[in-house]
Amino acid sequence: MFGRFTSSQNSLLDEFWRLQQEMDEMLGDGPFSSGGIRSLPRGSFPAINVIQTAEEVQVFLFAPGLDPKKLDVSIQQGLLTISGQRQIDVDDKSTYYRQERFAGDFRRAISLGEDVDAERVTATYRDGIVQIKLHRRESAKPRQIEIH
Amino acid sequence: MATNNTQVAGRESAIATPQQRARASESAIRAPVDIFENSDSLVLTADMPGVSKDRLDVRVDGTTLVVQGSVQFDLPEKAEALHADVRAAVYRRSFVLSRELDTEKIQANLKDGVLTVQIPKRAALRPRKIEVQGP
Incomplete structure (x- = not known):
């Protein structure tokens, strides 16, 4: 990207x-x-991008200003679920002209397919993006079939 | 309390040149912003996940505040997209500032993909509390 x-x-x-x-x-x-039955209207928080290669699936959560420790990410049978809360303090002594940024509880789920290995997952947080790397199971990788 | 006579935050400006406009409409994400005003400054907060400090550009062009940044990703070779809420690499917003704002003293801070821009009001124009004398 x-x-x-x-x-x-x-x-x-x-x-x-x-x-x-x-x-x-x-x-x-x-x-x-x-x-997809779990798809949400555009503009949902956090925005999600998913890519895959032969070896892995990578999920990008666009989650600025979050404490990653308070983000609940789980995977079960290929379904990735993300939930948490984004708190934005509102100063009631100020006048607000725009409040476009998402605040409150959120929950999203996205199907990554059956072949991701829930045991081999790493997640990092940088510049407001959570990057989750999941390996695909050996058996699911495309295999070259030799013809003799 | 905030003053009433400010039309500052509302209007979003057109982008300067046709080329810039074309480029921006082609691929820029409209970063969501909060804007509020207190007695001594105007504060803009923008969500720009994926933007690092060296890829962020905050500047005042004439009377227009322009905020833009680009997203950096380390993607493996031969990646295939499975799902994409985000389909552009650049965030961009611009706002017309009004004259009582002191554009020389703007401060910007970027943390975890959230940009905060503080635009102070000129000292002479800050609201002054007027003491009411009573019997």
Whole structure:
């Protein structure tokens, strides 16, 4: 994504666009819409991006100004659940012109597929982004089949 | 208490040049902001997750406050997107400042992806408490 834009990064961004468009189509109001049952309207907190490679799945939670210790992240059968609270102190002696930033309790869930290994997870927090790395199970990795 | 005569925070400015406008509308995220005013300054807080200090740009251009930053990610090679709420790499907002604000003394602070910009009011224009004499 998003900072160091080499050509491969750009194609990744294009991939995001394409995917999102497909999802928007799926989430349409039509009688045959089949969006993820846990999907939320755009603008939900925290925003989530997920990428995968042959070896791992990486989840990015855009969670600025949070204490990562107060963030509850769990995974069960390929379903990643994130919940927590974002407290923004409001100064009642001040006049507010805009309050666009999310405040309060949040909970989001996203399906990562059955093949992620819940035992091998690492998570880091930097500049307001939680990055969760999950390994995929050996059996789930694509295997080259040799033809003799 | 805050003064009443301020139209400061409300208006969001147009972006300066057509090229900038095109670039911004193409890929910039509108960072959500809180803006409030107290007796001596105006405070803007913006969510810009993923932006580090060296990729943040806060400046005053004429009477316009421009806040922008870019997101840096270390992604593995051959990554494929599975889900994307965030689809751009740049945050950008701009606001027109009013004259009673002291643009020379703006202070900015970035922590855990949250930017706080403090814009003090000129000292002479801060509200003064007027003592009411009574019998």
